[in-house]
Every structure is written in structure tokens, then in C-alpha cells.
Amino acid sequence: MTRSLAVVLALLAFALPEAAHAQARSADTLRVPGLRAPVEIVRDRYGVAHIYAANENDLFFAQGYNAARDRLFQFELWRRQATGTVAEILGPRELDRDIGARLHRFRGDLHKELAHYHPRGEAIVGAFVRGVNAYVREARAHPESLPVEFRLLGIQPEEWTPDVVISRHQGLLGNITSELRIGRAVARLGAEKVKDLGSFGPGDPDLRLDPSIDGAALSADILHLYDAFRAPVRFERSDVVASSRGDEAAYRRLAAALPPSETEIAASGEAIGSNNWVLAGSKTASGKPLLANDPHRVQQAPSLRYFVHLVAPGWNVIGGGEPVLPGVSIGHNEHGAWGLTVFDLDGEDLYAYETNPANPNQYRYRGAWEDMRIVRDTIRVKGAAPVVVQLRYTRHGPVEYQDTAAHRAWALRAAWLDIGAAPYLASLRMDQATTWEEFRAACAYSRIPGENMIWADRAGNIGWQAVGVAPVRRSWSGLVPVPGDGRFEWDGYLPIPELPHAANPAAGFVATANQDDLPQGYAHRNAVGWEWADPFRFRRITEVLSPGKGFTVQDMARLQHDVLSIPARTLVPLALRLNAAEPGVAAALDSLRRWDFRMDTASVAAGIYGIWERELMEATTAVVVPPDARSLLRLGTGRMVSLLASPDAHLGASPAAARDSILLRALSRAVAELGQRLGPDSRAWRYGAYHHALLHHPMSPAVSDDVRRRLDVGPAPRGGNANTPNATGNGDNQTAGASLRMVADLADWERSIATNTPGQSGDPASPHYRDLFPLWASGEYFPLAYGRERVAAVAENRTVLRPAGR
Secondary structure, eight states, X not given: OOHHHHHHHHXXXXXXXXXXXXXXXXXXXXXXXXXXXXXXXXXXXXXXXXXXXXXXXXXXXXXXXXXXXXXXXHHHHHHHXXXXXXXXXXXXXXXXXXXXXXXXSOOSOHHHHHHHHOTTHHHHHHHHHHHHHHHHHHHHHOGGGSOHHHXXXXXXXXXXXXXXXXXXXXXXXXXXXXXXXXXXXXXXXXXXXXXXXXXXXXXOOOOOOOTTSOGGGGGSOTTHHHHHXXXXXXXXXXXXXXXXXXXXXXXXXHHTTSOOOHHHHHHTTOOOOEEEEEEOGGGBSSSSOEEEEEEEEEOOSSOSOEEEEEEETTEEEEEEEOTTSXXXXXXXXXXXXXXXXXXXXXXXXXXXXEEETTEEEEEEETTEEEEOEEEEEEEOOTTSOOEEEEEEEOSSSBEEEEETTTTEEEEEEEGGGSTTOSTTTTHHHHTTOOSHHHHHHHHTTOXXXXXXXXXXXXXXXXXXXXXXXXXXOSXXXXXXXXXXXXXXXXOOBOOGGGSOEEESOTTSEEEESSSOOOOTTOTXXXXXXXXXXXXXXXXXXXXXXXXOOSBOHHHHHHHHTOOBOHHHHHHHHHHHTSOOSSHHHHHHHHHHHTOOSXXXXXXXXXXXXXXXXHHHHHHHHHHHSOGGGTTTOOOOHHHHHHHHHSOOGGGOSSHHHHHHHHHHHHHHHHHHHHHHHHOSOGGGOOGGGTOEEEEOOTTGGGBOHHHHHHHOEEEEEOOOOTTSSSOOOSSSBOOEEESSEEEEETTOGGGOEEEOSSOSOOOTTSTTSSTTHHHHHTTOOEEOOOSHHHHHHTEEEEEEEEETXX
């Protein structure tokens, strides 16, 4: 039994602590204007807040208040990104971000927007915002208590509005950057070549560019404003007070090591994905369902994820989501549990226009000139005069780029600019579902992002419903830019219940891992995306779940941390057939011959394979992708494996010989790199010696060493890679993967377990800023206490919020 699994078992079987710990170690009473009745917040030893309120208004007020108290700087960054006010504190370099944020803001009816997420959505979001603002005012009144980031920047937090909650800036929105990249590749190589080298399906998408689109024009920086508003905020030395700045050399080195944006990660060939599965009682030891979920997003300090427990009349829900949103996105209530992974939907299109040479604010639509709508705005900029901007819109959406000399314009049509597309907010309806039918009805309101929602309830039902806003395209794939002249219009949205779904399947389980999971012959193919994750995580999950019965929570935890590489099971035997002339390569092959294909941190063979797979990708790409397209087309792991397993003319006139040469040359380069990095003794080439997790705070490159040590978390060695269920990426540092993990036991909620990283708090001075990182890094869990008795058993402190004057 591994150490991590032993700890999992210990946590699952933990007895109620001794009497000294049965009550919270400390208690506070705070007077908070805006409450209607007292609210009790019990924080457990893992940093999870259990909030007990007498009414719905106070519940969400307290959620906003407490989340802001835990994550105040994260809240302030979110607010500034959402409102386009980053340049106010960071100066002119952030002007394009702010222009992009204002260009892409939701400009519809806010009342209808908020009502979409819940019948009382406007009241719930309003209460949450009032709670946030109550804490913001409290923090501003006591600036000495502000987290260190505010002091480093010399700023204070500002108040929120409901518009901030429904911002789309950090959502998983669509494929527009991929669409432009594919369009550029088609312009260079032709549609058939791009299709041949890419991974699209199922079916045969049309990648041809319309004759009216000039492929050369696609080389322009068309999506600059879009990319700017979606990018993470980066801090420079000059932003920080002089006494805490780092040196210039360290800044340059560390800034390059910050996690890429999720768009950049996806462009590199690694999916921002997730795993989830749900088992019927027929496959579990208890006879009741088990549900597991580990959503994969960018790893950072503080985490994007945050656990909370919300209890009031009509509400008793626990789980995780984003701290800046009311409700719970992944979790359980008294009746059922649910989870999510990304399902490929394409809610974005890039439209190209001819503009009027006599008036660049007009574009041709159905044979006539049509006026752009122009919105004027003023952006305040630190150290400079305010900037007045003109934001232009066509009937399809925001104008991303305009070339007045060539009389061209480009605009984004985005389903997420319509009502009801704020990411995850429709979870408010799911939080109160009591049956599969109610849950599926709640799913009908979940438009962004596209997700595989899974469900299990105490009655024994399990189910899967794909959700998301799905534009119906009758005549094109959505994979390349199209003219905006009226020939390429959406035919509405597909009703969410008509997306793929299943209830109580005969197999006894449902599993998703962002793979192509369209049913054969699916009737609405044109409303669903074409770009899916490689199937390796899904294949490993199903090969464990399919034959088994009697599964327990411990088994689910073990599978979430599974590091067996299915690509390695194909690639390694191909190399073992070959004779290596180089002694180092022969020794590496000998290590691989004894390997069990598990990417364990202590494994030398895994260390060799990890670098070898990277070199194989580079070598295969160099052979099959033309040089002028390598910045646009990168082979997925699945495509690489298929080319090497079944070599054909892609590899040249002698495919098998070329394949064998690629295998050995890549292994030779891997051995050389390992020797250079880790020394000549191959016993030191353990996977964990270079594959690790170091969670960077966005400010860490800009600050001095002593401050940086307070902000960053780690490193710790990590097993797995991008294609194992324990998804940790293919680079040296884990920049994306599971932060939140949950296993829900429908037989007994108190046997449910969870992880988060690095901690529940975003304040580096808090003991809960990094306390969960060792558990997460070692594959351990904490108990997700639910009942009052169990919550009391793990309580750390208790706070009572009382209305002001009472």
C-alpha cells in the first residue's frame, strides 16, 4: 500500500477527535451592516467555511463576505479585469487589456441576465455583492489588515457591482484563437493537408476558406484585443514599492516561468480538461453510487477553486467553485451529487467584412452598407492622461481589428455575449436539485462553458447531460473564419436537453475526460465542436471501471491519482525491438524494458520516458509538418502515436525505417539531455527530479526573494503527465491539472473526501494559504464534513456575524 493511499484510508476512517477538539478553538462575533439576522460561520481545520444562515439573503451575503475575507486580492484582480480598470494601477501597458475588457463586456438586459441563473438570481447575486462590499469597506477602514499584495502595490480594494459577477473574462469560452490559427494554416498548406495532420472529428469537417477571404490578411494580429482581455495579469518590478522589488535578472528569469494562459496551454497541444465518473450502486461496495470529479485548470497561488458549505432554508450544499461566484459548481446537497468536465462546443466565430472606402464605420451586409454601432468610453491610466476609446460593433459582435487601408474589418460573434452565459452561475439551480429530472432541468440553463455534467442521487440514479450554448451552423464547420456578409448566419441555438445525455446506463457507470463522446449517428452534428482531447485518460479510466465491482471511495481516490501511461504502452515496445549502437541508449532501453508504464516520481524509467516522449513529438513534427506551418500546427499525442505505430507515407519513402530512426534518435537526445541536466549516473534520472509542481503567485517575479518565498508554494515532485488520469502536463513544472478533487459517497456523505491546493485562503499571511499543498502533492485528501456533528468535530474557529446595531 502506498503512503498516500494509507493516508487516504486514515482520513476516511477517522474517529471523532478528542473532546478538546470537539469545539472550535476560538470564537468571534462581528457586527456587519446589511444582514437581517445572525449568521454562523464555522471554519474547519482545512479552511472550509460552513455557513449557517436563517434566510437566503443572509446566506449569500455571508458567502460573499467570507469569500472576500479569504481571497481579497484575488477579488480585486477579478474586479479590475472584469471592469477594464487594470491600467489605473499598472499604467499604459495594460491599456489594451482594458479596451478589450470593455469591448467584450456583457451589454444586455442585466435584470434578464440575473434572472436566468435562478428564479431569485437577481436577489442572490445582489446579496452576494453586498456581502463582498461589506468586507471591502471593513478592510478599507483597517488598511493595516490588508493582505500584503495591496501594500506591495500601494492600492486598496474597491467595491463590486453585479456586473462584475457575470463577467466572462476568465471563462472557457470557445475556439476563436484556434479558428484563426487553423485559418492561417489552411492559407499556407491547404484544407486537406491541415485536416490530414490535425485531429478533428468525428466526421469530415470542411476547412476550406471562402474565396472572398484573403488568406494573407489572416497574418495580421486580428485577435490582439481579445487575447489581451483574456490574458492573466502580469506584474513588473516597477509596480512594486521600491523596498520589496526583486532584481532585474531574477525578474526576467521568473517572469518566463509563470504559468501560461489557458488559451496558450491549449495552443501548445495540452488540453485544459478534467475527469469525472459516476458509478451505479451495482458496481460499488455499499450498493449506493459513487461520484468522482477532478477539474483541470491552471495551477496558481491562490487557487482558482474554493470550497464552501451553504446552509439555510432550502439550501444545504457543499463543494467547490470559483470564490468570486455565489453557489457551488461541483459538490453535493442532501439528495445528490454532481460534477463536470469540458464538452467541446463552439460558441465563437470570426467574421470578415468588406468596409466602405468612403466610410470605414460601415460594412457590407447582404449587398448594402450597414453602420457599425459605436460606443465611446474613457479609460483612466496610471501616470498618463485618460484615454478616450471608440468601441465598434457589427450586427454580429465586437470589431476585433480593422485595416482601413485594405478596407477590411474582423468581428467576433460570441454566444457568451448573449443572456445567460456567465460561467458556472447556472449551478445555483443545480444546487437545489433533488432528483435526476430536476438536475437535468437545471442543466438546461447552463450555457458556458460546454460541460459534461454527471449526477448521482440517494435513490440510486446516475446520469450524464452535456450542457452549453451550441450555435447551429447549417453550412460550415466553425473551424475557420467566414465572411460576415450574411451567408454564414447561425440558425439559433440547439436546446440543451437535445445535447448528448444518458440515464442509468447498462454499463453501470458514466465516465468523461474531454474525449469525443458523441453517440454514433448523433443527429445534431453541426451544433457540436470538432476538437477533443486525446482519449488516453478516458481509456485508462474505463479500463479500470469497466470490469470491476465492489468499488469504494478509496478506489476512486486511487484512480484519480493513477499515473499509468497508455501512450507508453504503445511507444516503448516499438523501441524495444530495435538494436541501439550507443551504450547510453542501450542502457535506457534496458530500463524501459523493466518498466510498468507508470509515471511514478521515483521511477528512472518514467524519467527517461518523459523526456523521450517530448523528443518524439519534436522529431515526428519535424518530419510530417512543413517548416512554415510548425508555429500553427502541432501534432497531438494521439496523432503522433498513430503515425509511429502504423508508419505510412507521412514519414517518407521508407516509413518503417524512418519510424525506427525517429525512435532511436529521440531516445539518444533524451539520454543526452538527462545526463546534462541530472548528471551521468542514470540512477539520478528519477521522474520527480525534474517533473514537479511549483505554484507561482502572479506577483512573484517582481518581488524580492524574501517576499517571493511568502507568495510561491512548492516545489514538490509530481507523477503522471498530460495523458494520465492524474493529469500533470508534459512540461517540467505542472502548470495545469487537478486542483479541486472530490469523491462523493452517496451511501454516507461523511465518507466523502476532497482536495484543493494550495489552500482555501488567498492571504499569504494566513495559515490556510498553503496548508493543503502537502496533502495535494502527496495524493492525500481531507474529509468533506457535512453534518453538524462532523463539522463540529473538525472545527477550527467559529464566527458569528450579527446585524449592525443588534
